Amino acid sequence: MRQLLAAALATTALLSQPLLAHEYEHGDLHIDHPWSRAMPSVATTGAAYLIIRNSGDSADTLLSASTPAAGHTELHEHVHEDGLMKMRELPEVEIAAGEQVEFKPGGYHVMLFNLQQPLDAGTEFPLTLTFANAGEIEVNVHVEDNGGEHHGHGDHDDHHDSHDHHH
Numbered sequence: 001m002r003q004l005l006a007a008a009l010a011t012t013a014l015l016s017q018p019l020l021a022h023e024y025e026h027g028d029l030h031i032d033h034p035w036s037r038a039m040p041s042v043a044t045t046g047a048a049y050l051i052i053r054n055s056g057d058s059a060d061t062l063l064s065a066s067t068p069a070a071g072h073t074e075l076h077e078h079v080h081e082d083g084l085m086k087m088r089e090l091p092e093v094e095i096a097a098g099e100q101v102e103f104k105p106g107g108y109h110v111m112l113f114n115l116q117q118p119l120d121a122g123t124e125f126p127l128t129l130t131f132a133n134a135g136e137i138e139v140n141v142h143v144e145d146n147g148g149e150h151h152g153h154g155d156h157d158d159h160h161d162s163h164d165h166h167h
Contacts, residue, residue: 026137028056029095031129034141036112037105038121046070046119048110048127048141053100061132062093062101067141069125071114078106087111092132121145 024031034050065073075090095101103109124140
C-alpha cells in the first residue's frame, strides 16, 4: 500500500510540473521558455521574456504579471516613435486564437522594477501571469547569461549557423 501511495504522489507531482523544463500548459495556453537576462547585482530593474501560444478557438488576454522577485511589474513593449526606440507600458496583451505572442528583447516584455533579489545566471524565480480567461498561470523564469538567445551578440564568429541553435 505504501508503494502505491508513493507512486500516486509521484505521478501527481509529475502532472503538476511543466511539460519540459521551460514549457507550461494551461487549458488552451502554452507558455514556452520563460527567461530573464542576468543583471549586475546592483541592478534595480530587469525584464522577463517568454512565448505565449493560444491553441484555442477564442482570444485570451494577458492582464498582468507578478513575482516576489520584484517590487512591481508592468507589461511593456518597445516601439519606434519619431525615429527613437521607446518603451511603453501596456494595460494588457491579447493573444488571438491560434496565434502566439513572443515577449523578447526589443519587443514585448515583463518589466521588473525594484528587484528583491539579484538576477544571477543559473537561478530562477516564479512569475504569475494573470489572463482574462485562463486565470493565473505560474511559471519559473530561468536567469541566463546569454539572454536566452543564441545569436552570438558577444562572440566574433562569422554567424553562418548562429540561427540554427534552439533552446
